[in-house]
Amino acid sequence: MRALVLDGGFGFENLNIAERAKPEPGPGEVLVRIGAVSLNYRDLLLVEGSYNPRQQMPVVPTCDGAGIVDAVGPSVTRFAPGDRVVNGIAEGWIDGPPDALGLKTIRGGPGGDGFCADYVLVPERALFAVPDHLSLAEAATLPCAGITAWCAVVEHGNLRPGGTVVVEGTGGVALFATQFARIAGARTMVLSSSNEKLDRISEIGVDATANYVEVPEWSRAVRERLDADGADLVIELGGAATLENAMRSVKPGGTVALIGNLSGSHAPLNLPLAVMRQVRLQGVTCGSLGDMARMMAAVATHRIKPWVHEIFPLDRYRDAFELMRAGGHVGKIVIALDSGG
Template sequence: MKCVEIANQFGVERLTMTERPHPELRHGEVLVRVRAASLNFRDLMTVTGLYNPKQPLPLIPLSDGVGEIVAVGDGVTRVAVGDRVAGIFAQGWTGGEPSVEKIRATTLGGPLDGMLAEYRALSQEGVVRVPDYLNDEEAATLPCAALTAWSALITHGQLKPGDTVLVQGTGGVSIFALQFAKAAGARVIITSSSDEKLERAKALGADEIINYKQSPDWDKVVREMTAGRGADHVVDVGGAGTLAKSIRSVRFGGQISLIGVLSGRTEEVDIVPILMQNIRVQGIIVGSREMFEAMNRALEQNRIRPVVDKIFPIEETKQAFQLMAQGGHFGKICIRLD
């Protein structure tokens, strides 16, 4: 079968198209003919060696993909041949609280091989049927980006109609956060350095926009937009470099969902406001299969369509990663495997 590997050295330019034997099914496994996959920032970090420099190679990248089940092993009862499914990010986290045992060694795209291959053998417990109304590329965006946004705002954030959500940026997680927040009846403030992307976000329903290059003190702008109160929820994809301003943007008793590290991993941050203002800082590690299935029900009910900015053929995988590295995308970047 055709696949893409991080072969023997990290780096986008080192990605290699190669052939591997067809997967052989074990008890409880299903064979998925992968039709589309999508990129996350974690995948870029994995390919460049920043996520886990000790990751054994070769490795098939990309945690997110969707396809059709074409064969099942002995003992498979949850799904059947013909079902269109996505693999869940953490193959061991089907429900309940997360744990080291459920997550650390079970994630697709590192340490386990990912979805950038024509065929993948996955446990029946590690796949989820995807909504019929979505095409393959749209469905391929769900396992990480969509579920992370859902976990942040709905599972952990308990978002309510009328709440104000501050969303940073216009990448995959951020656009899903915008879409979920609007579906829940919330007000959304979104930031970007691009006026063009901000206008696209407004077309998707954003209520207020902030160009953080033009307004570097965007935390003060958020306060002004909320009559001094602050946002109920902050979806922080920047990490260490944005956390201090996220703290100054959120209301007394509000929640900051820490999702990404786009602006860095370490920074000196004053934690006193977190204590004195009863702010909840919640780390988000995607979500379980159970959460994925709940999210899919909400997607179907609201007919939310993921925003796919560009689709590359598998032969142009390097170009897809280069676009992500440049930050030139709005929403999601996908790869077609047909």
């Protein structure tokens, strides 16, 4: 079987398709024929060496994967060959608060080989059924970008119906956050540097928008267009450039979810503003298997459609990574491994 493998050093010259032996499922394991993986920014950082300079190699990238059950090991009861499945991102973080050991089990990096291969072994408990309304390509976007948005909005957002959420950008996490905020009964405002992108995403149900290039002091636009008291939650994906506006956009006691920014930047934090306004800044990355189960129920109930920007066949993986680096996409970039994509 094929696998995308980083070996011998960082950089794209060391990322190649290699031949590997097809594994066999042991007790509690499921062999999944992968149909699609999605790319996350961490994957680009991994290959470039800035995610973890001490990454062991060889390593297969990508932490997300969806496919079809090929075979099941002894004692597996929830799945059978032919079932469509998607992984939960941190196999060892079962449920409850963040778990230091569990966070090290994310595949495609700290937790070993990821999903960009024709067949992957996954523990039964880390797999979830793909709802009928989703393709495997769409499902593959859920384990990392979906669950991060879910945790930011639903677990940390302290939202009630009628609440308000500001989302920075139109990437994968941003669009999921907008969709989840909407099904939680909140009104949403999306920011982008591109009016064309803002037009394109209007179909997911956005209540207000702002172009942050045209309106650099966008915290005022939040009060004018979304919530005169300030928002309950800002999904902060922009880092140093946006943090202060994000903090100015929330009401007293509101939350700024810090996401992304997995590599080296520092942002200037306005301490008096944080204190006087009692802002909560919550770092969010990934979620537990319990979170994944709860999100999958919501995705099925509300027939949430992940926004896939483009699907690349495996042999065009370099183009997929290049597109991620260029950053012009809306939603998620997917690599299809077989016909399932």
